[in-house]
Amino acid sequence: MVTAPTTLRDIARACNVSVSTVSRALADNPAIAKKTRQLIQETAKELNYRPNAQARALKSSRTDAIGVVVPSLVNPFFAAMAAAIEDEANQAGYATIITSSGESSPKITEAIEALRARQVDGIIAVPHIEAAEMLEDVALSIPLLFIDRHLEGSNIPAVISDAAPGIKAALEALNSRGHHKVGYLAGPQTTSTGRDRLQDFRRYAEELGMDQIVHHGGYLHEEGFRGTQKLLEQQPTAIIAGDSMMTFGALEACYRENVDIGKQLALIGFDDFVFMRIQPAPVAIIDQSVEHMGRTALRNLVQSFSAKSPPEGAVVKTRFIPRESIEFTP
Structure with a gap:
């Protein structure tokens, strides 16, 4: 009953x-x-x-709900980001509606429209370049804040990481150990993160006089796996992966090819997850503090509601965490 x-x-x-x-x-x-x-x-x-949340929303013109759009919830980076946003939102008295776009323009459009139909108070989204026009239109009617990536030429604010400090420190650590031929697994150049990280890698490697081998891939485990196999054929003494999923692929490729990380090859990954620390040779990391990014984005979005102004962006500095995976000296 x-x-x-x-x-x-x-x-x-x-x-x-x-x-x-x-x-x-x-x-x-x-x-x-x-x-x-x-x-x-x-x-x-x-x-x-x-x-009665619906009645309260009608009375206040608010739903106390925030939409979150990330490319994938399988990727631990975006899963951690969504979890941080959700936790911070709960503490602020907001519910979250989390959806994924699959790195697809049609899917992010569908996700955004579904959130608007539910009249969420604001949206935090990882943008897609092919959906730029739609996102600009959305920002005219609802508070919208980008996270992780920005769109060139867009006025929509973004909470992003600055990869330069972490990449510079990582290359300096390799250089000090005698590495002069470094491979890099680059992310897609259609994303600001992919472009910016590759530019930083090239700039600092050139300043240090390092030979560069770049594999252009995507933010997928498979890309890291195939890219690492191709890089290994050119015999670099060190490899840097441009994101966490490619780091996992790089690890699998090294294990498959019987490359002893930390003894035969130096490996540096991205984003400090527990899996990186429990490898036979714990993986040195360029960390962009995903939890801090998520919480900052949520706070900035909520503050914009009371201020009745667009949310503010922010830049989170990356840091390099040295571990046993870079102990190899050529």
Whole structure:
């Protein structure tokens, strides 16, 4: 048997007060005596009262919900990002609706339109270059904040990482150990992260006089695997992977080819996940603090609601974490 949900009228009857008094007491309005507020709030809890979110949204023109669009929830980087946003949102009193776009323009368009139909208060999205026009249009009617990537020529703010400090420190660490031929697994050049990281790698490797071997791939495990196999054929003494999924692929390729990481090859990955630390030779990492990025994006978006202005972007510096995977010296 399904029990009807508790209403304000039920609480008012139990406490022998008016419905308006119950409503104000549950909102913690100081106009209601503290003793009465406590009685009503305790009674509401005992009766398992749940506020009607839809009614509250109609009254306030807000849904207390935030949309999040990431390329993939299989990728641990984006999964961690979504989890950080969700946790920060919960602490701020917001629900989250999380969806993935599959690195596809049609899918990100569908995801954004679905979130708009649900009248979320704002959206945090990893953008796709082919959906730029649609995203610009969305930003005119709802607070929109990019995360992880930015779009060239767009005025939409973004919370991104600056890969330069981490890549520079990683190359300096390799150079100090005598590495002069370094392979790099580059991300797709259709993304700002792929372009910026490759530019930083080329710039600092050139400054250090290092020979560069670049494999142009994508943010997929398979790309890291195939790319590493191709790089190994050219016998670099070190390899840097441009994201976490390609790092996993690089690890598998090294194991498949019986390359002893840390003894026959130096390997540096991206993003500090626990899997990197439990390898036979824990993997040195360029870390972009994904949790900090997610929480910053959520806070900036929420602040824009009260400020009634576009959300602010932010830049998070990367850092290099040396580990046993770079102990090999040629």
